[in-house]
Amino acid sequence: MPHNFTNQKRLRGGMGAMTMKNQQRIVTAVFLAVPLILLFMFTYFPFFKMIQFSFYDMKYIGKRTWVGLQNYKDIFSRDDCFDALKLSLYYMVGSVVQLSLALLFAALLTEKTKGSKFFRGALYFPCLIGGIAVGFIFKFFFTHGFILDTLLSFVGFDIDSLPYWLKDTKINNWMLVATSVWRYMGQNMVLFIGAMASVDTTQYEAAEIDGANRWQKFFYITLPSIKTIVILNLILAISGSLSAFEMPYVVTGGGFGTSTYFVLMNTLAHKNQKVGLACAMAVFLLTLILIVTGIQKYVEYRMSDDYSKKHQSKRGAKI
Amino acid sequence: MSRPYNIHRVQKNKFNAQKILFPIFKYALLILAAFIALVPIVTCIITAFKTKSEYSGTSVMTLPKSWLNFDNFRVAWEKGHMAVAFKNTFIILVCVLVGSTFISAMIAYVISRFKFIGNRFIRSLFMIAALIPGIASQVTVYQIMYNLHLINTLYGYIILMLGTDVISIYIFLQFFENLPSSLDEAAILDGCNYFGVFFRILFPLLRPAIITSAILKGVSTYNEYYMANLYLQDKNKYQVISTSLYAFTGPMGNQYQYICAGVIITIIPALIIFLFCQNYIYSGISQGAVKE
Incomplete structure (x- = not known):
């Protein structure tokens, strides 16, 4: 909350001769200068440069040629770009699974559970x-005849009949999605646990008296109470899937048809030095992300408003 | 008021079935999940202790003969230049944590306490910056770093890490909004100036937020590998922990007893932080969530 020292009070001390308002100005300037310079230098300046470069055919060093919208046309006409965008669908499916698992385990762990601290820690x-x-852990895990194959042979599979998990183009993307779920599920889970902890416990007590079982309690009390966070995370997962990068980059390096949009962009920029095209790709994806975020903000706004009203009318009906 | 007897009994039976079956189902699920989460890591530990002949001669699930065989760790330590890597990572961590704590706290203080033109605008500038994926902008950031001669310098990398930091700002903003501003007003009436208010009154109160943001920022800095790989190219001088494992690609790419030992070495610091500070990490994640 801002101060309202409108009357021009004078102060003792080192800055004694200054009015409060001027002092505020100085503090503001001093405190914001460095962060803002850094922000412009490493975020906004590169961002505008990126838009500029996306209209050129260029390398990092050397001559630039203006090509207009050609790079943007290339995104849609090149097979590799389009295939890479299609891969995001795998990651979207993965993120729905990831959020469902996170909800499930969060619900299980908010109950009284022996060793809940251990389970939460292990999953996080x-x-x-x-x-x-x-990357190395999973290269090792999926290598033919190693961990996953050995585990599967314990439950009766024949090792020789198992596929090469990371090379077989039918399944390798699913394997990468699975590693992605393995890696990030805990984050959502901890978030949901935090949200569930703030649900009003008297509601559960009331439901218990009415004879509600666990599922009913989960679907009629828990889920509606944390609805906002769940939906926001679902929307965040969409932009996350569009920009999926880490797992294919570190596990397969984008080989064997696992190159997602950002992995491809990274290869084009730093290996093939097609800087213009890479910038166009980045700008295009960023536009998508901004649209998704716009939708998210809209939903957030609508839900915060609607939710309180609905909540009130429901209560009214019950009484 | 009395309920009809039979309804009561039906409910009680259902209750019992739930009471027996549900926990079995629940613990089975949790144990399976924990197993899946830990198996890749545990097998790595097992392999790290195996000798070369054990590694090639036994199944990956067989336990090593001796848990005191640290040879692989020694090799990994040398091949990965881990001594240099730990030193560099330590320098980077200290600078980034101190810097980002002050920077974020100062931004949060000014934005949350002062009314000035552009306040909302600056706030959104930082929030929108968080949306731009780092990997996308590195294409052009690389050029800027190149022109400023910041490539292959530790301070260049540190400055870059300081400039791309939003989580900490979130955490501090939230903390300031929960601190009553009557606190600042009282101090000002006592003759304190705004610098004094920030450094002497508010900063000490920020301790919980500082710890939380330092842990989250620390872990992400420790694990950051993409920019480190791009901007710290001289691997002999500027090796950091997160990229030290790259030494094992190429000819050593299938000698997993060494690789696993290297992986375990890099995980240990994260594990220690996790064991001691899990509650700060959890609360930090939930705090960030409310704002997003």
């Missing part, structure tokens, strides 16, 4: 492992 810990390490 994969988030804290660095990308390159995760």
Whole structure:
């Protein structure tokens, strides 16, 4: 909350001769200068540069040629770009699974559970492992005849009949999606646990007296109470799927048809030096993300308003 | 008021069935999930302790003969230049954490406490910046870093890490909004100026927010590998932990006993932080969620 020292009070001390208003101005300027410079230097300036470059055919060093919208046309006409965009669908399916699992385990762990701290920790810990390490862990995990194959042979599969998990183009993308779920599920789970902890417990007590079972309690009390967070995460998952990068980058390096949009963009920019095309790809995806975020903000706004009204009318009906 | 007897009994039976079956189902699910979450890591630990002949001669699930065989760790430590890597990562962590704590706290203070033209605009500038995926903008950031001669310098990387930080701002903003502004007013009436209010009154109160944001920022800095790989190219001098494992690609790419040892070395610091600070991490995640 801002101060309202409208009367021009004078102060003792080092800055004694200054009015409150001027002092505020100085503090504002001093505190914001460095962060704003950094923000412009590493976020907004590159962003505008990116838009500019997207109209050129260029490398990092050397001559630039103006090509107009050609790079944007290329995104849609090149097969690799389009295939990469299609891969996001895998990740969208994955993120729905991820959020459902997160909800399930959050619901189980908010109940009184023996060892809940251990389970929560075990499910969350994969988030804290660095990308390159995760990459090696799963290269090892999926190698033919190694961990996954051995585990499956314990339950009766014949190792020789198992596919090459990361090379077989029919399944390798699903495997990468699975690793992605493995890595990030815990994050959503912890978030949902936090949200569920703030649900009014008297509602559960009342429901119990009415004879509600666990499912009813979950679907009629828990889920509606944390609806906003769930939907927001679902929308965030869409932009997350569009920009899926880490798992294919560290596990397969984008080989064997696993190159997602950003992996492809990274290859084009830093290996093939097609800087203009890469910038156009980035701008295009960013536009998509901004649209999705716009929808998210709209939903957030609508839900916060509607939710309180609905909530009131429901209560009214019950009484 | 008395309920009809039979209804009561039906409910009680249903209750019992739930009471027995549900926990079995629940714990089975949780154990399965924990198993899936931990198996990739545990097999890595097992493999890290195996000798070369054990590794090639036994199944990946067989336990190593000796849990005291640290040879692989020694090799991984040397091949990955881990001594240099830990030193560099430590320098980066200290600078980034101190810097980002002050920067974020200062932004949050000014934005949440002062009314000035452009306040909302600046707030949105930071929030929108969070939407731009880092990987996308690196295409052009690379050029800027190149022109400023910041490539292959630790301070260049540190400055870059400071400039792309929004989680901490979120956390501090939220914290400031919950601190009553009567606190600042009282201090000002006592003759304190705004710098004094920030550094002497509010900053010490921020301790919980500082710890939370430092842990989250610390873990993400520790694990950041994409920009480190791009901007710290001289691997002998500027190796950091997150990229040290790259040493194992190429000819060593299938000697997993060494790779696993390297992986375990890089995970250990994260594990220690996690074991001691899990509650801060959890609360940090939930705080970020409310704002998003």
